[in-house]
Amino acid sequence: MISVLLVDDQAMIRQAFAALLGLEPDLEVAGQAADAETAVRLAAETRPDVVLMDVQLGAGADGIAATTEILRIHPPARVIILTTFGRPGYLRRAMESGAVGYMVKDAPADQLVEGIRRVHQGLRVVDPTLAAASLSIGPSPLTERETEVLRVAASGGSTAAIAATVFLSEGTVRNHLSAAMGKLGATSRAEAVRLATENGWLG
Structure with a gap:
């Protein structure tokens, strides 16, 4: 049985x-x-x-x-x-x-x-x-830092909250988010999170 x-x-x-x-x-x-x-x-x-x-x-x-x-x-x-x-x-x-x-x-x-x-x-x-x-699908195009920032962004926090969590400046966080959006062809942070999640790149 x-x-x-x-x-x-x-x-x-x-x-x-x-x-x-x-x-x-x-x-x-x-x-x-x-x-x-x-x-x-x-x-x-x-x-x-x-x-x-x-x-x-x-x-x-x-x-x-x-x-x-x-x-x-x-x-x-x-x-x-x-x-x-x-x-x-x-x-x-x-x-x-x-x-x-x-x-x-x-x-x-x-x-x-x-x-x-x-x-x-x-x-x-x-x-x-x-x-x-x-x-x-292939491997993730995101760097380790971009992945980390997107993973934290998935919870919906502000740029300042993300920066505090990953110990980076707000400007650096914005740069990582912008780079990730560009690589994923996303028009927003939320869309970048969704695409990365669906492709299994946020882990």
């Missing part, structure tokens, strides 16, 4: 997945979590074989960071990132976190079930379209 931990901040989706897995004779739901903290605690308690992990868990929580923590406390777990966000950057971050699968939620149910079985057997399961897109 393959035990599966379901992690999604939407109760309806969790319950639908639980009902789907309950129809399979070799799968059982070990637990359900709506947030990263509960997911990590349940993983430690139930020691699931496979974790289905949403990328965004509400209130800024990150399923990819939760994946890293779960694998730290329960290394045998096999994590499939299951998401509505079919973005290559998320795929790259997911694989770097130790996940062995990445599937979009609108995939056919039988593909999801088969994906669980495959990762349990030691294989990887990745949406082929996303895999191809991820390979075509």
Whole structure:
């Protein structure tokens, strides 16, 4: 029997997945979590074989960071990132976190079930379209400092707040933001953050 931990901040989706897995004779739901903290605690308690992990868990929580923590406390777990966000950057971050699968939620149910079985057997399961897109993106054009400034800018703080966080002058921060926007073809700081995030360049 393959035990599966379901992690999604939407109760309806969790319950639908639980009902789907309950129809399979070799799968059982070990637990359900709506947030990263509960997911990590349940993983430690139930020691699931496979974790289905949403990328965004509400209130800024990150399923990819939760994946890293779960694998730290329960290394045998096999994590499939299951998401509505079919973005290559998320795929790259997911694989770097130790996940062995990445599937979009609108995939056919039988593909999801088969994906669980495959990762349990030691294989990887990745949406082929996303895999191809991820390979075509290439490395980040941003410098380490530009990446750091954009990462802090993602929280929406002022230039002064960013400068205080990264220990740079406001003028230097503005220069880094301007350079990053130019490299990404963005017309605003927010667009630069979005593009860098979607491409997996903010980590």
